[in-house]
Amino acid sequence: MAAETLAARGWSVDVYDGMPSVGRKFLLAGVGGMNITHSEPQPAFVGRYPDRRDFVRPWLQAFSSDGLRQWVHDLGIETFVGSSGRVFPREMKAAPLLRAWLARLRQDGVRIHVRHRWLGWDAERNMLFKVGARGGGIAGEARVQPAVVVLALGGGSWPRLGTDGAWLPLLEQQGVEVSPLKPANCGFDVNWSEHFQQNFAGRPLKQISIRLRGADAPQEAQLGECVVTADGIEGSLIYALSSSIRQRIEQDGDACIAIDLLPDQSRERLLRELSKPRGSRSMASYLRQRARLEGVKANLLREVAVAETWHNPEKLVDLIKALPLRLVAPRPLSEAISSAGGVPPAALGPQLMLNALPGVFCAGEMLDWEAPTGGYLLTACFASGRLAGEGAHLWLTRHQTRGPIDSNQING
Ligand SMILES: Cc1cc2nc3c(=O)[nH]c(=O)nc-3n(C[C@H](O)[C@H](O)[C@H](O)COP(=O)(O)OP(=O)(O)OC[C@H]3O[C@@H](n4cnc5c(N)ncnc54)[C@H](O)[C@@H]3O)c2cc1C
Known part of the structure; x- marks a missing residue:
């Protein structure tokens, strides 16, 4: 986005990426349906960046989710709003969008250099790159000294896609x-x-609700589904609470969530049903018949329940409606959808230039903000890229004696 913004202003732009092709994580995001943004109104949208509203708000004011949708449409890709309010490309894929975007960038004169891994600055303030071998060629290094730099190096999840x-x-x-x-x-x-x-x-826990237990936890239970894994639990419902859960584990060593296994059944109804005599039926068939509780849900109940629970309908219902599960650690960063941490607001000026490094701007997930899934991640990446590009343009305008070069020079 920064490259596009600068090229549109007439500057000569080079993009460097360490991988053999660009946008690998963007393409991966497309595998799950490419949720590009969300259609909710701006105030609610900004609220999805808790603790970082003031940081992200100006980016979104300059480039909103509507602006992003229009940008996608201008690339010839239609979008639609799903029942959840999430916005997707009509084909639910990232590849056609990335293809169209790269073609337009090249047309605008942006040069893309892949297999260029940035290693830092040398003593002469050149940017130093390790250049990977291509097609039997020899690996080497490159040094460049651009007039302005926008870093968009991503977070730390899925390092095999280049983001380590x-x-x-x-x-x-x-x-x-x-x-x-x-x-x-x-x-x-x-x-x-x-x-x-x-x-x-590998089994999904469908139609459940979860809340984080504890006095300072957000008490509103979230409805949805998640998946049992060999190591623990994951999925959209857990991701939505992951920031609070992670913070609780950092603070207390673990975090306890309460799962309502049957959010569509009232406590009163369950108590009425489960107070009826079980007779000779097994507990499994009793729970299935009286409470429609079976499969992985019934076995999760069994996993957590103690012996006396089975003979006490009150306690059994308590457990079904608020099953406590102790989460002991987040899964490793390499497996996460996104990362928190990075360059904090205090290190940056209003247009995302590093205070310590004039002329160097940052954008995207490498900035210290986090948001749930729902299109909020890509939207903030796009919007911050645009703002950093605008900032870089202003910087160049102020500090370059030469103005933007004309398109003949770019193409030449
Ligand atoms: C499985 C999965 C699904 C996702 N689905 C969605 C979704 O549906 N909606 C959504 O909004 N978000 C989604 N995301 C998150 C989204 O993809 C990221 O937030 C977004 O791609 C981050 O953009 P970015 O430009 O900041 O960084 P990245 O897209 O991570 O790009 C950073 C680039 O920097 C390069 N790089 C890093 N270090 C160096 C170096 N030293 N030298 C040279 N190059 C380097 C990398 O090769 C990479 O190409 C998903 C993420 C994952 C993992």
Whole structure:
């Protein structure tokens, strides 16, 4: 986005990426349906960046979710709003969008250099790149000294896509304050019994609600689904709470969530049904017939319940409506959808230029903000890229004696 913004202003732009092709995480996001943004009104939208509203608001004011949709349409890709308010490209894929975008960037004169891994600055303030070998060629290095730099190096999740967070020490060495990267929108470890782990890993827990237990936790339960894994639990419902859960684990060593296994059944109804005599039926068939509780849900109940629960309808209903599950650690950053941490607001000016490094701007997930899934991640990345591009343009205008070069020079 920064490259596009600068090229549109007539500047000569080079994009460097360490991987053999650009946009690999963007393409991966497309595998799950490419939720590009969300249609909710701006105030609610900004509220999705808790603790960082003031940081993100100006980006979104300059480039809103509507602006982003229009930008996608201008690339020849239609979008639609799903029943949840999430916005997707009509084909639910990232590849056609990325293809169209790269073609337009090239047309605008942007040069893209892949297999260029940035290693920091040398003593002469050149940007130093390790250049990967291509088609039997020899690997080498490149040094460039651009008039302005926009870094958009991503967070730390899925390092095999090129985003390994190796830039953090490079910026720290230059006196830039950075916060460690942490998993966001991630799963969590649970100490399952061997029986439960072996029999239920991979099974979805559908139509449940979850809230984080504890006095200072957001008490509104969230409805949805998640998945039992060999190590614990993951999925959209867990991701939505992952920031609070992670913070609780950092603070207390673990976090307890309460799962309502049957949010569509009232406590009163369940108590009435489960107070009826069980007779000779097994507990499994009793729960299935009286409460429609079966499969992985019934077994999760069994995993957590103690012996006396089964003979006490009150306690059984309490457990079904607020099953406590202890989460002991977030899954590793490499597995997360996104990361928290990175370059904090205090290290940046209003147009995302690093205070410690004049002429160097930052954008995207490498900035210290986090948001739930729902299109909020890509929207903030796009919008911050645009703002950084505008900032870089202003910087160049003020500091270059030469103005933007004309398109003949770019293409030449
Ligand atoms: C499985 C998955 C699904 C997702 N689905 C969605 C979704 O549906 N909606 C949504 O909004 N978000 C989604 N996201 C998140 C979204 O993809 C990211 O937030 C977004 O791609 C971040 O953009 P970015 O430009 O900041 O960084 P990235 O897209 O991570 O790009 C950073 C680039 O920097 C390059 N790089 C890093 N270090 C160096 C270096 N030292 N030298 C040279 N190049 C370097 C990398 O190769 C990479 O190409 C998903 C993420 C994952 C993992």
